[in-house]
Amino acid sequence: MLNNWFPNVIWENIWLATKETLYMSGIALLATFILGIVLGLLLFLTSKGQMWESKFINVIVSAVVNIFRSIPFIILLILLIPFTIIVVGSMLGAKAALPALIIGAAPFYARMVEIGLREVDKGVIEAARSMGAKTSTIIFKVLLPESMPALVSGITVTAIALIGYTAMAGAIGAGGLGDLAYKEGFQRSKNDVTMLATILILLIVFVIQFIGDFITSKLDKR
Amino acid sequence: MITLSKVSKVFGTRSLKSQPIKAVDEVNLTIDKGEIFGIIGYSGAGKSTLIRMLNGLETPSTGSVVVAGNTISSIKGRNLRKARQEISMIFQHFNLLWSRTVHDNIAFPLEIAGVKKSERQKRVNELIKLVGLEGRENAYPSQLSGGQKQRVGIARALANNPKVLLCDEATSALDPQTTDSILELLVDINKRLGLTIVLITHEMHVIRKICHRVAVMEGGRMVEQGPVLDVFKNPTAQITKRFVQQVTEPEETKDTVAHLLENYPQGKVVQLTFVGENTESPLITKLIRNFQLDVNIVQGKISQTQNGSYGTLFIHMDGTDEEIAHAITFIKEQQVGVEVISDAE
Structure with missing residues (x-):
């Protein structure tokens, strides 16, 4: 029956493209999560009145984050080609999309992390300080656990944005569902391929949103 | 136990037009071991700043603060963190970690002090009994009433056997009945553990009920201090008279x-x-x-x-x-x- 609905679809290609999309988004998401938290913490801790208050570092990190967040992703992909060749050794394939995906998504997530950390009750941080906690203890036992629902809902939003980015990364030969929809579906006028790729991307997004919402609500004990 | 000499705190303002604010102005104070000492004043009197200088959350602009043998006003880093474990604090808004259960909240200062897990477990159970929260160990703060939250705050503050307990408007967010039960708990702890308690409040009721001595603050200055009964008997400053009237x-x-x-x-x-x-x-x-x-x-x-x-x-x-x-x-x-x-x- 499926073959009647999608006559032009080569299932092997669809499967391969789905795997590529999941691979690109998965690895990029993991790296974005870590890098975003590090940058977000840096933004938060160096801001005014915080433990590592430093206008200099804050302004620099802030500027870097804003610049990479502002460049349209498709342009960032092209700009990063030389960098990608140095790091990955090639500019083709799913792996080659990773640097751009991470550099595009991490600053976006870093801002969300910063907002999440700002919402941690100042009194609780003060209480931890009054108990003689080190900054590292405050980070790992107060700031991150207390902002975890915000961090998780932020990474959910970022993950969905990343899926969108992977589709664009197809344009520089990274593969994936976006690439398939464009080259197979659009350029060869096989609308059913485009349709199926879209459905699959939607499915992935729904699943991510569902998991993200579920974890967030489980974590939030407020 | 606590000695403040000529302690002042000036908050500089960024803009050049406005004057720097003198939150605490030349305060001298001695608090003895085992005493419950109350500091009363309206909001903005500088009492919050003053109590925060006792555990180094604020550093005085001039003067020295000595608590339990440590010169809090000048030590830094590791030494300050070590000293803070002997000076606990409870807060108006409790400041519990919502992500941790009652048990884990009380265990938090023990984790900071590097106490082993088995000992932590034992100590937390003792503390839960001490503050009367048996059966609520696995509840999250959001499931507790205000009074219960403050009991967790007190248990948490006592975890590392401090020498001094600082109470920052600890009962101001509670209803009168809960306030009384928390105050009774504080008196009980003071008697049983010989703990020195310093509390700040704007309610004379709190002072009357549990304090041995009281200091009255206004505009950053300590306008009056002495044994509670003496201050009740002969309030000299106008502001003290008003506070005394609140309860008499x-x-x-x-x-x-x-x-x-x-x-x-x-x-x-x-x-x-x-x-x-x-x-x-x-x-x-x-x-x-x-x-x-x-x-x-x-x-x-x-x-x-x-x-x-x-x-x-x-x-x-x-x-x-x-x-x-x-x-x-x-x-x-x-x-x-x-x-x-x-x-x-």
């Missing part, structure tokens, strides 16, 4: 006295203040027997403090001026404070 006079006193002065232009309305043992002597009976006077009791109240009771009584005396003057002299001889009220102010 029922709210409607002013109206009643005004009404009385209006209706009975003859005679005198007199405020008597009793302290300690003489609160229980039959003064009024003696007055009526010895003098040709009509005595009418207008209003009265007796308050218990940690070092004795304190009472005020408003009476209206009617008779000849001479007789009234004699009566007043007599009352003074009985070690009772007398103040003739001429108008309701």
Whole structure:
């Protein structure tokens, strides 16, 4: 029956493209999560009145984050080609999309992390300080656990944005569902391929949103 | 236990136009071991800043702060963190970690101090019993009432066996009944563990109920300090008088006295203040027997403090001026404070 609905679809290609999309988004998401938290913490801790208050570092990190967040992703992909060749050794394939995906998504997530950390009750941080906690203890036992629902809902939003980015990364030969929809579906006028790729991307997004919402609500004990 | 000498804190302002704010101004203070010391003042009096200098959350601009042998005002880093484990703090808004259960919240300072897990478990159980939260170990703060949250706060503060407990408006967010139960818990802890307690509040009720000594702050300055009963007996500063009135006079006193002065232009309305043992002597009976006077009791109240009771009584005396003057002299001889009220102010 499926073959009647999608006559032009080569299932092997669809499967391969789905795997590529999941691979690109998965690895990029993991790296974005870590890098975003590090940058977000840096933004938060160096801001005014915080433990590592430093206008200099804050302004620099802030500027870097804003610049990479502002460049349209498709342009960032092209700009990063030389960098990608140095790091990955090639500019083709799913792996080659990773640097751009991470550099595009991490600053976006870093801002969300910063907002999440700002919402941690100042009194609780003060209480931890009054108990003689080190900054590292405050980070790992107060700031991150207390902002975890915000961090998780932020990474959910970022993950969905990343899926969108992977589709664009197809344009520089990274593969994936976006690439398939464009080259197979659009350029060869096989609308059913485009349709199926879209459905699959939607499915992935729904699943991510569902998991993200579920974890967030489980974590939030407020 | 705690010594503050010439402590000032100035908050600089960024803009050049506005003057720097002097939050605490040349405060000298000594608090003894095992004492419950209260600092009272309205908001903005500098009491929050002052208490935060006791554990180094704020550093004084000038002067020195010594707590439990550590010069808090000058130590930094590891030493300060170590010293803070001996100076605990509880807060108006409890400041519990919502992501941790009651048990884990109480265990938090123990984790900071590097106590082993098995010992942590034991200590947390002891503390839960001490503050009366058995059965709530696995609840999250959001599932607790305000009073229970503050009990968790107290248990958490006691975890590392501190020498000093700082209470930052610890009962201001609680209803009167819960306030009383928390205050009783603090007195109990003070007696049982010999803990020195410093508390700041804007409620004289709290001072009256549990403090041994009190200091009154206004505009960053310490305008008055002494044993609670003495301050109740002889408040000198205007602000202290107002605070004392909060607890010694029922709210409607002013109206009643005004009404009385209006209706009975003859005679005198007199405020008597009793302290300690003489609160229980039959003064009024003696007055009526010895003098040709009509005595009418207008209003009265007796308050218990940690070092004795304190009472005020408003009476209206009617008779000849001479007789009234004699009566007043007599009352003074009985070690009772007398103040003739001429108008309701």
